[in-house]
């Protein structure tokens with residue numbers, strides 16, 4: 001796990017070509033006065049008028065107690081949920097009004113998302129699970145070496161042929177990270193990336209993420225882990 005993971009790329013231009021790799025926008029993600037409220041009378045108010053900008057080579061951590069809204073905010077960042085108020089911009093363009101298909105296309109080209117569940121597809125090997133973003137028909141064969149390298153760098157080199165449902169929770173989380181990295185996304189959105197790891201493994205994951213950030217990848221993560229919070233350059237603390 002000592003070698004840096006393969007580097008990310010610049011964000012695509014969402015207007016002209018959702019699948020392009022143009023380095024056209026300074027900020028990968030902008031939150032503009034984002035609020036998140038839940039409940040029938042919006043009485044659960046978890047984020048109020050948050051402004052945030054994340055650019056290539058920046059690691060931003062969302063910290064806060066359990067239930068403070070970290071996961072909900074990451075889902076908004078990734079375009080998987082709508083803010084109650086405010087705007088989310090991807091590469092400078094507001095995504096409100098985008099169709100699910102358009103969001104999915106852009107997300108696929110731009111965002112490596114790892115949620116807290118880190119689900120794997122049972123019946124497929126760990127390597128096949130990591131290759132899933134390359135399916136259907138897209139470079140799965142050509143990306144096999146990269147997938148295997150990523151697994152090796154994340155300490156799973158001896159688990160490539162194991163059925164993924166047999167992985168431990170921490171191994172599954174690292175396999176999900178490898179899967180998110182397969183297509184070299186310019187932005188990683190990671191929900192508690194070290195939560196299921198022992199301290200030494202967590203610190204190695206942090207080192208790998210720091211190397212990616214040094215190479216230009218942006219990271220937005222939610223975390224309770226003080227080592228992750230310390231590694232990030234900027235932090236939002238939810239109350």
Ligand SMILES: Nc1ncnc2c1ncn2[C@@H]1O[C@H](COP(=O)(O)OP(=O)(O)OP(=O)(O)O)[C@@H](O)[C@H]1O
Nearest residue numbers: 038039044046064065066067068069070071072073
């Ligand atoms: N759709 C929803 N409707 C009502 N309440 C919700 C909804 N989604 C989330 N919540 C509530 O919003 C709060 C924030 O949840 P969230 O999962 O974002 O917190 P978190 O900071 O990620 O927590 P943890 O660290 O435990 O994972 C919680 O109290 C949760 O129950």
